[in-house]
Amino acid sequence: xxxxxxxxxxxxxxxxxxxxxxxxxxxxxxxxxxxxxxxxxxxxxxxxxxxxxxxxxxxxxxxxxxxxxxxxxxxxxxxxxxxxxxxxxxxxxxxxxxxxxxxxxxxxxxxxxxxxxxxxxxxxxxxxxxxxxxxxxxxxxxxxxxxxxxxxxxxxxxxxxxxxxxxxxxxxxxxxxxxxxxxxxxxxxxxxxxxxxxxxxx
Numbered sequence: 001x002x003x004x005x006x007x008x009x010x011x012x013x014x015x016x017x018x019x020x021x022x023x024x025x026x027x028x029x030x031x032x033x034x035x036x037x038x039x040x041x042x043x044x045x046x047x048x049x050x051x052x053x054x055x056x057x058x059x060x061x062x063x064x065x066x067x068x069x070x071x072x073x074x075x076x077x078x079x080x081x082x083x084x085x086x087x088x089x090x091x092x093x094x095x096x097x098x099x100x101x102x103x104x105x106x107x108x109x110x111x112x113x114x115x116x117x118x119x120x121x122x123x124x125x126x127x128x129x130x131x132x133x134x135x136x137x138x139x140x141x142x143x144x145x146x147x148x149x150x151x152x153x154x155x156x157x158x159x160x161x162x163x164x165x166x167x168x169x170x171x172x173x174x175x176x177x178x179x180x181x182x183x184x185x186x187x188x189x190x191x192x193x194x195x196x197x198x199x200x201x202x
Contacts, residue, residue: 001079001100001108002155002163002170010179011188013074016065018186025189026061032190033057037085040097040153048139049094055136056127060084063119063130070115074178079162080115083108087126093143100159101151107159 015025034053038046060081067077082099089097090105100108105123109116120128127136161173186192 001082002158002165003075003079003082005075005164005166007184007188008190009074009078010184011186011192012190013068014181014184015186015189015192016061017068021186025186025192026058028190028192029061030054030057033085037097041094042096045140045142051137052139055132056085056088059127059130059132059136063121063127066119066130067115072115075162075164076112080112083112084121084126087121087123090146091124091126092139092141093146095142095145095148095151096153098151098154101154101156102146104156104159111159111161 012025012029016022016029018025031054034050034057037053038050041049063084064077064081067080068074072080086098086100086108087105089095090102095102109123116122116128119130121130122128125131163173164171
């Protein structure tokens, strides 16, 4: 899967794993991801999906931190959460929101099978043990979109590894050299300094 990686991603990682400000970062990142993915949906479907996406992305923030704690790189941990989201989009038939085509779901799952199986995550149960005890908001499915086979925002051909771009180069299996934690300014994380960029979305 193709991901970007820049200073905002490192700042978001530090913010999410820092006491107190972690809650602020969590909320800002949830808002960001919901807004971006709703933007890919048909306008008539956005309102009915918003609460579900808010709840879903909130749960994936816990997945992200757990993946980091399990030793995955920042890019890998972020990819894990995006794969979860695509599992959810697929099970709801939200083809237009998927980042890779449906026939690559299994391949993406297999690359992180150890992590996914440890936490009970499957294509049919994208959150596994990260599902909140009180559940998440429901949203209508559109299975007909899968039947039509139009995955207009999906990028195929990157299921074998995580591909990281710093804006200039695309590196297979890449993870940009992580800066020293002391050199990362959390104010660069989304929501702490609103500059209108959506760089943390992928």
